Amino acid sequence: MGSFFTKNKTPRSRVTEQDKAVLLKHQRDLLKRYQKRIQLSLENDRQLAKKCLASGRKERAKLLLRKKKFQETLLMNTDKQLENLEKLATDIEYAQVEANVVDALKQGNEALKKMHAMVDINEIERIMDETREGVEKQREIDSLLSEALSEQDENDVLIELDALVAEEEAEKFKLPEVPQDELSLPSADETPKESKAAIIEKPKKILIEA
Numbered sequence: 001m002g003s004f005f006t007k008n009k010t011p012r013s014r015v016t017e018q019d020k021a022v023l024l025k026h027q028r029d030l031l032k033r034y035q036k037r038i039q040l041s042l043e044n045d046r047q048l049a050k051k052c053l054a055s056g057r058k059e060r061a062k063l064l065l066r067k068k069k070f071q072e073t074l075l076m077n078t079d080k081q082l083e084n085l086e087k088l089a090t091d092i093e094y095a096q097v098e099a100n101v102v103d104a105l106k107q108g109n110e111a112l113k114k115m116h117a118m119v120d121i122n123e124i125e126r127i128m129d130e131t132r133e134g135v136e137k138q139r140e141i142d143s144l145l146s147e148a149l150s151e152q153d154e155n156d157v158l159i160e161l162d163a164l165v166a167e168e169e170a171e172k173f174k175l176p177e178v179p180q181d182e183l184s185l186p187s188a189d190e191t192p193k194e195s196k197a198a199i200i201e202k203p204k205k206i207l208i209e210a
Contacts, residue, residue, distance in 0.1 A: 021096070024089045031082045038075045042068050 045068040052061035 021089055021092045024085055024092065028082060028085045028089065031078050031085065035075060035078050035082070038071050038078070042071055042075075045071070 045064045049061040049064040049068070052058070052064065
């Protein structure tokens, strides 16, 4: 029977801060439209009051001016309300920006914690020790090599190193080698037969032309 006394709970509507900002902006726009209507009404009442005075209806003109004065008071009140709405909307937008910044910081902090959890301090210390040992070992090798060589030997090594560098640079700009074999040229007695025939025939052609 308890089911008869239970009430169905209606789900509560969740209005976010962004929804509130939208509602505030909507109310702001309504107030601005209301202000425009009042301003138009003020001008109309003023013109009607002038016409009533011109036609001799002084009481009617006085009533219109009272109405105009009352609407001016309403206009001043709407200015204050509009200012409050603008300030409230700005505060909500700024609060949203702050909330986004805090959320971004929180996510960044969580990501940083995960990265730190992935890094083992002992493993880092082991790597650093191995690196330190390798550096010290290399220094010992360099020290032994430098002690085994005299100053003259070191100078010879540097000279040989410079020679190798110069040789490598020369190889980059090396020109093609000149052939060493002698070129065989035909001798004077080895004149081709065709050339001899041309020399013999040439005077004949000159005689015929003469």
